[in-house]
Amino acid sequence: MPYTPETPLKQTFTPQGERPTYTLGRYQTLLFSMTCAMAVANVYFAQPLLESMAYSLSVPASSIGIVITATQAGYALGLLFIVPLGDLLNRKQLILTQMLLSAVALCTVGLARDWGVLLAGMVLVGLMAVLVQVLVAYAATLASPERRGQTVGSVTSGVVLGILLARFVSGAMADLAGWRSVYFASAALMMGMTLMLALTLPAAATPTLQGSYWALLRSALWLFVSERTLRVRGTFALLIFAAFSVLWTSMVLPLSEPELALSHTQIGLFGLAGVAGALAAARAGRLADRGLGNRTTGVALAVLTLSWLPSAFVNSSLLAMVVGVVLLDFAVQAVHVTNQSLMLAARPDAPSRLIGAYMCFYSVGSGLGAVAATYTYAHSGWIAVCLLGAAISAAALLYWLFLQLTSR
Incomplete structure (x- = not known):
């Protein structure tokens, strides 16, 4: 067999065979879609809040745009180094861990009284927001082949809803209770959804790979x-x-x-x-x-x-x-x-x-x-x-x- 960067990775399956015994129902699809909307909204909440953040932390208006850059930088790093783990680790454990860390990141932003703490929190918010891609891949794996496209469409609709509604929701909440309330409310919602997914996601792992993390990253790059x-x-x-x-x-x-x-x-x-x-x-x-x-x-x-x-x-x-x-x-x-x-x-x-x-x-x-x-x-x-x-x-x-x- 010719060598490729994927060679060190070995495909393994659940004891029940190559097809998972659990299939994604409408209720679970809805939960996946809602979680995607919440996760991606965390990336876009800050856009209408920049002026309020700058005033609260005494940061020059010319510098506050770095908040967006920090979030997007964290998101890019997550795409490269976290999302591929969905093919190597138990996806349920990976998803729940990301959601808990996302709640921690949101609380960090809401509590930030220092410019450096705010930026660190926003990087972590972006890093954990790639939960969206892990969820989409997981949903596609759980769906039957003849319904895979429909399932991806349903779950992905939550992503677009999160992007489009985030600015409106954050602006309205900030007018009512200040910009910090946006992040505290989102953290509470993430914790609640973590509990729901912990109770409903299948315990068994979907087909995973055996191999090192670096071999996984090389194989991801080889896909291009x-x-x-x-x-x-x-x-x-x-x-x-x-x-x-x-x-x-x-x-x-x-x-x-x-x-x-x-x-x-x-x-x-x-x-x-x-x-x-x-x-x-x-x-x-x-x-x-x-x-x-x-x-x-x-x-x-x-x-x-x-x-x-x-x-x-x-x-x-x-x-x-x-x-x-x-x-x-x-x-x-x-x-x-x-x-x-x-x-x-x-x-x-x-x-x-x-x-x-x-x-x-x-x-x-x-x-x-x-x-x-x-x-x-x-x-x-x-x-x-x-x-x-x-x-x-x-x-x-x-x-x-x-x-x-x-x-x-």
């Missing part, structure tokens, strides 16, 4: 080279989340300008419109289960490209902006669910490593989109931002068309 599905779907992820970030990073700017002068709460309500689109796309996994994942990707990318047209008319119609937000979130979620469904079907033996590697593309796309959006708006205005988002979306659609032509 060996798995074409990961590279293709990762490219789609980079582009769609760059477009997603372009909209959600910059939309607050025209909405808060004197011409519209919307409050933070009113701007946050646009997240509810995005929720509608995200929930509608949750069924994309069912299409992937029926062998229609590739076609679903093409249709969704076309919708993503067209979604920027109504968004461009925000100054003359808020309803048009709502339509654009719904279409964009629908398209991004549909492609995201399809991406994960097709990857996990291609390599069901490496779910955690695949999801961790895939989310690296997500992180790069989100970061590039945010930087490009703010720069474009500052120099050329909202119409230019919409053209940028449409160009990124069209690039994803052209890449999909190129794959169709070259695969024949």
Whole structure:
């Protein structure tokens, strides 16, 4: 057998055979989705709270943005060094440990009276937020092959809900009880959900690997080279989340300008419109289960490209902006669910490593989109931002068309 970085890893299975005896029901799927929403929301809570944090800790406003950087840095480290452990360790124990440490991190942030303590807490918050990827991989493993895409879609919908609702919820809570209350409340919820999952998750481990941690990391890196599905779907992820970030990073700017002068709460309500689109796309996994994942990707990318047209008319119609937000979130979620469904079907033996590697593309796309959006708006205005988002979306659609032509 030729050597690859995966060679030192040995696949093992439960005593009952290669298929786990436990299957994921609707109630458990709902719990997974809720946990994902809570975990990813922890990453985004800080965005509307930066001004309050700066004032509370006497930090210059020019420096408080480091809070976001620290959280994202922790998240990136978690993708590389924690998520792959889902293929090596007992996933139930890994999930519960992450949730407990997440509660500790949230309490650390809420209690922080020092700038360094706050940053350390935010790094740990981001590090533990990769619980999301471990949960998605675990859910895909527990689901039957014919329902894997549907399950991934249902669980992933919680991720999008968490991202879209986090800013609105944190802003509203901060207005009522201060920014620290957001983190204390989230810590309490994480503890409660930890107890629920401890009582309901199956005790037996799903198929795991035997080998060293470093061999596991090498095998995760090797997936970028060996798995074409990961590279293709990762490219789609980079582009769609760059477009997603372009909209959600910059939309607050025209909405808060004197011409519209919307409050933070009113701007946050646009997240509810995005929720509608995200929930509608949750069924994309069912299409992937029926062998229609590739076609679903093409249709969704076309919708993503067209979604920027109504968004461009925000100054003359808020309803048009709502339509654009719904279409964009629908398209991004549909492609995201399809991406994960097709990857996990291609390599069901490496779910955690695949999801961790895939989310690296997500992180790069989100970061590039945010930087490009703010720069474009500052120099050329909202119409230019919409053209940028449409160009990124069209690039994803052209890449999909190129794959169709070259695969024949």
